[in-house]
Amino acid sequence: MSARTIWFTGLSSAGKSTLSQLLHDHLRAAGHKVELLDGDTIRRHLSKGLGFTREDREENLRRIAFVAELLARNGVTVIVAAIAPYHSIREEVRARLLPFVEIYVNAPLAICEQRDVKGLYRKTREGHMTGMTGIDDPYEPPLSPEIECRTDLETIEQSLEKILGYLHAQPPNS
Amino acid sequence: MSARTIWFTGLSSAGKSTLSQLLHDHLRAAGHKVELLDGDTIRRHLSKGLGFTREDREENLRRIAFVAELLARNGVTVIVAAIAPYHSIREEVRARLLPFVEIYVNAPLAICEQRDVKGLYRKTREGHMTGMTGIDDPYEPPLSPEIECRTDLETIEQSLEKILGYLHAQPPNS
Numbered sequence: 001m002s003a004r005t006i007w008f009t010g011l012s013s014a015g016k017s018t019l020s021q022l023l024h025d026h027l028r029a030a031g032h033k034v035e036l037l038d039g040d041t042i043r044r045h046l047s048k049g050l051g052f053t054r055e056d057r058e059e060n061l062r063r064i065a066f067v068a069e070l071l072a073r074n075g076v077t078v079i080v081a082a083i084a085p086y087h088s089i090r091e092e093v094r095a096r097l098l099p100f101v102e103i104y105v106n107a108p109l110a111i112c113e114q115r116d117v118k119g120l121y122r123k124t125r126e127g128h129m130t131g132m133t134g135i136d137d138p139y140e141p142p143l144s145p146e147i148e149c150r151t152d153l154e155t156i157e158q159s160l161e162k163i164l165g166y167l168h169a170q171p172p173n174s
Numbered sequence: 175m176s177a178r179t180i181w182f183t184g185l186s187s188a189g190k191s192t193l194s195q196l197l198h199d200h201l202r203a204a205g206h207k208v209e210l211l212d213g214d215t216i217r218r219h220l221s222k223g224l225g226f227t228r229e230d231r232e233e234n235l236r237r238i239a240f241v242a243e244l245l246a247r248n249g250v251t252v253i254v255a256a257i258a259p260y261h262s263i264r265e266e267v268r269a270r271l272l273p274f275v276e277i278y279v280n281a282p283l284a285i286c287e288q289r290d291v292k293g294l295y296r297k298t299r300e301g302h303m304t305g306m307t308g309i310d311d312p313y314e315p316p317l318s319p320e321i322e323c324r325t326d327l328e329t330i331e332q333s334l335e336k337i338l339g340y341l342h343a344q345p346p347n348s
Binding site: 033035045046048049050059062063066067070071074075076 | 207209219220222223224233236237240241244245248249250
């Protein structure tokens with residue numbers, strides 16, 4: 001029986017990294033074997049050379065799934081924070097990584113752009129980069145995620161509570 | 175405490191894949207959590223696009239080490255089968271992956287070339303490829319591997335016995 005993979009998807013600056021790190025720390029403190037695979041970290045360690053075309057994004061996500069699979073089947077809960085903008089690739093990794101929990105970290109684009117943690121929205125608006133999800137690259141919102149966190153309406157603590165509530169109510173073997 | 179990483183290094187056709195698969199199956203049958211990261215598999219899943227320059231080989235080996243680290247620190251014994259032709263990169267991954275067991279799968283080049291499991295030696299000799307370790311690309315033999323298997327002089331069973339003997343005599347916490 002594989003451990004769960006918990007995948008945070010959403011726009012840049014929606015709150016994926018913050019929430020996933022918080023969940024990771026909470027689960028680890030509670031004694032779980034857990035690893036956090038953050039999109040940026042994975043790009044640095046496994047996907048140097050890949051860009052942001054659809055093909056390259058999908059390849060990057062498949063690499064994350066490959067690593068997640070190795071960990072999960074050895075009983076390690078895997079938390080992924082990665083935009084994963086396409087339905088089809090999210091369904092592909094879900095099928096590969098069951099039991100799978102999809103968390104849609106949702107804030108309106110205008111709010112994400114206001115936060116702009118990495119300054120990428122500004123760079124895009126100023127014409128210094130292209131391929132920015134939500135601006136000139138698509139984001140297909142999840143249709144039926146297990147959990148949705150409206151980070152513009154909820155506090156981080158409320159979002160975490162919601163996630164923990166789900167995880168407790170739906171143990172991986174149920 | 176991390177689990178062990180057991181790294182098989184040696185020329186193409188020296189016997190790395192055969193021995194590592196045998197060890198993997200043996201340890202799994204004995205109830206251990208164990209994963210085999212085979213160089214060819216990893217290239218397919220994590221390193222599409224990388225070639226066989228020194229830089230690309232090192233990048234590929236660092237990706238293997240990244241995955242091995244995630245597994246080993248969660249108690250999974252990791253077996254790697256990868257040529258890893260340079261001293262410096264082997265020392266780098268050793269330092270990152272302690273406790274580390276280096277197994278030098280050693281057969282003379284002439285024997286490896288005779289076996290030529292993947293037909294790569296022939297391809298190289300016929301001028302259809304370059305960058306073949308042992309022919310037109312260097313292999314720096316390990317200076318003090320924990321174990322050396324002379325696959326031209328020992329049977330597979332003898333090599334496996336030697337490896338298992340070492341692993342039993344040197345538990346990872348000693």
